[in-house]
Amino acid sequence: MNHVTACTSVCGVRPKVVVIDSRSSRSGGRWKSEEHPNEILLARGGKVLYVANANRNSVSVFDAEAGKAVEVIGTAIDPRAPSGSTPSSRRADG
Secondary structure (H helix, E strand, C coil), X not given: CEEEEEECHHHCCCCEEEXXXXXXXEEEEEEECCCXXXXXXXXXXXXXXEEEECCCCEEEEEXXXXXXXXXXXXXXXXXXXXXXXXXXXXXXXX
């Protein structure tokens, strides 16, 4: 089974999702993503990977077996919002 991690600054100007084989600790490949992949979720069953793209107001959906993006889902609060304006996380003070 692969462990998947998002990589931004290490990959430079071409953002990628880096796949790491958890058994051998070797790279299993790099998948092209949108700008600033910053949070990931591997769906139950391990066949679909969701990657939040901070500067695109989007989520990339990957076929985790093929290593290819199959869809990009827009997540902007308003369709006219500029790229990167939708918050990628929340903080609660209490």
